[in-house]
Amino acid sequence: MPELPEVEVVRRGLARWVASRTVADVEVLHPRAVRRHTAGGEDFAHRLKGQVIGAPSRRGKYLWIPVATTGTAILAHLGMSGQLLVQPEDAADEKHLRIRVRFADDLRTELRFVDQRTFGGLSLHDTTPDGLPDVIAHIARDPLDPAFDDEAFHQALRRSRTTIKRALLNQSLISGVGNIYADEALWRSRLHYDRPTAGFTRPRTTELLGHVRDVMNAALAVGGTSFDSLYVNVNGESGYFDRSLDAYGREGLPCGRCGTPMRRNAWMNRSSYFCPKCQKVPR
DNA sequence: AGATCGCCCTGCTTGC
């Protein structure tokens, strides 16, 4: 499942393979893939035709490609299973190909949005003065953003009547953290997912943010986490980070610190993996 | 108004 590191890998691929190219035409093959573009697929295609696209940016799990001449940007979210692939024009269509972007040059490659479960999609939006698509103005900066404010995050934890994993997954407090990296960072921090945030001390918040950054940077260094080839990067290569997960998916396997069998609890219609000894339930 | 819940979607796995 693409979280921040995987999306960053995709962004880098787009920067290399599609930035500054001119769109020849766009084919929308599934309406759900453009559902956030409320004017519909035909409008989406029409607005992009002939435009030069810029260098991609990212915040959390969102990435966008500016269209400078129109003051808009193509916003992309990969959802659970989305892929952005740069493929030779003559490559066979993927089974779940949803959107195709052809370019007006002689590189003979095209951009494809492929998405089995259709939680992701592309859309066009006006940009705010700082270049952010207007519909993601509520998404917080992510922990790898140099402008992320650690102290403001700590104060938000103190103010909030919530628990720590909920806070980590709340994209308006901190973005880019999904179920996998939340469990990994909590394991590294020896924190139970249901610990209330109101009592967090500054050192505790600092340590947790450090582990969030460490685990994301480690994943980034090997091209992101990948499972069963559903997720691949912009050129179709899988990441390798799933081989070094300490918590996620390790139910029944020994904790890498103390050897206690890891547990999986149902939590908010998903799963939380944790060590029952290292990550004690708060009183 | 902040916190929580249900829904969207497809394919693989599991169980009867």
Next chain:
DNA sequence: TGCAAGCAGGGCGATC
């Protein structure tokens, strides 16, 4: 063997 249920889960709108 075949079908149904379970599971993966980010984000958003509705609800409390």
